[in-house]
């Protein structure tokens with residue numbers, strides 16, 4: 001379980017999170033939605049310690065008293081921009097964890113695992129030896145996804161996994177995320193703007209607006225919440241309580 | 247009038263304070279680098295590729311810099327020396343000038359131009375595109391993975407580059423002196439070797455090691471502290487090269503004092 005408790009974060013005068021409180025149950029798939037620039041990516045980075053919240057606490061169950069390496073070894077993260085290492089070929093990106101540190105294993109074994117993970121995100125084995133700069137945007141995203149799941153982490157964060165993918169590939173990725181949660185029992189937090197994705201992968205949905213969780217609940221209750229903010233968001237209306245200029 | 251004066255003094259004060267603050271931060275960064283250097287995990291592959299890019303691939307530019315400098319030095323000393331009939335000192339002065347000062351300083355500056363800039367731009371780009379964050383999430387410490395291999399490789403290879411530069415510089419002087427200025431080849435080499443003291447060579451290599459560390463460290467430091475976007479990368483690169491060059495020249499002055507004025 002991951003718990004955000006009254007988390008605040010500002011960048012200079014800009015208040016991004018203003019008391020975010022949220023519980024993500026273990027083994028469930030939580031989808032975070034919300035307008036562009038509301039701090040969804042910042043929230044995920046706070047959990048990983050990449051950004052330090054100004055106040056409030058974030059607890060990850062089972063993470064107490066362990067050192068940072070052991071803590072981070074439980075996570076996989078897909079960055080919004082991919083964040084692939086452009087000095088390494090694709091397979092070494094994917095197998096990064098398996099080539100060094102506590103999970104280190106022989107190179108050919110690591111490469112075989114990388115190729116298998118690439119196949120799961122719909123990429124052919126010949127992509128493995130290319131460099132990230134030689135791939136299209138959507139292919140880079142999928143390599144990032146393969147890297148995030150490569151060491152079979154317990155907790156996986158996906159920052160916009162289907163943005164920039166064609167509808168079929170987006171469907172493949174949605175299914176993959178669903179599989180990871182149901183088969184491997186992983187806890188997932190996914191940020192997406194794609195409502196089809198939300199319905200395909202979420203157990204629970206949380207909407208971040210104005211620095212706080214505006215609404216959270218099971219995905220089945222999303223359409224009948226009666227929350228004007230959520231309704232405006234899921235139907236993509238320009239008119240409503242959320243201003244279009246932010 | 248007093249307003250202008252306090253304005254100027256205030257500006258100077260702010261600059262000095264800023265400089266001191268930066269020296270403080272760089273010193274802390276150096277301390278962190280050293281402490282990560284002795285604690286595992288180590289990354290031999292990254293170290294190997296740093297040896298290649300910092301050391302081996304810098305050889306051509308170091309060689310060219312040294313050979314032209316040695317040649318020009320011989321011409322100047324000959325021209326200057328002949329004004330008071332002292333043109334025979336060319337081999338000795340070329341040797342001492344190259345080994346004590348020009349070799350280490352010019353190699354250091356070329357390394358600042360070539361290595362500091364590329365390290366800073368590479369790491370800053372990694373920072374801007376969240377690759378550094380990605381490293382952290384993959385349980386890899388950026389200092390251990392990026393900084394330590396580069397600083398260590400510079401510490402080891404730049405003294406070697408300086409040694410090579412010294413030799414090539416002396417040979418550049420030798421070429422000009424024997425080819426153009428009528429010096430006897432055997433006597434030139436003998437004079438050079440007889441004149442150089444062990445301390446000259448040691449100081450040269452120590453300077454190389456210090457300049458190497460400065461060059462790599464400043465590249466890493468600026469890269470890791472880069473601002474956002476392409477502009478951030480540009481600024482990080484510029485300030486890395488600037489700081490490395492100034493620090494190399496300042497360190498050279500201090501080291502020359504330590505080695506030769508005691």
Ligand SMILES: Nc1ncnc2c1ncn2[C@@H]1O[C@H](COP(=O)(O)OP(=O)(O)OP(=O)(O)O)[C@@H](O)[C@H]1O
Pocket residue numbers: 011016034035036037038039040041042043080
């Ligand atoms: N390192 C940083 N320094 C300064 N400001 C930042 C930083 N990171 C994020 N911000 C600011 O925080 C706000 C929230 O950013 P964040 O990336 O979390 O948005 P988001 O909800 O993920 O949006 P999107 O859906 O467009 O990805 C933005 O206004 C951004 O400018």
Ligand SMILES: [Mg+2]
Pocket residue numbers: 040041042080159
């Ligand atoms: Mg985002």
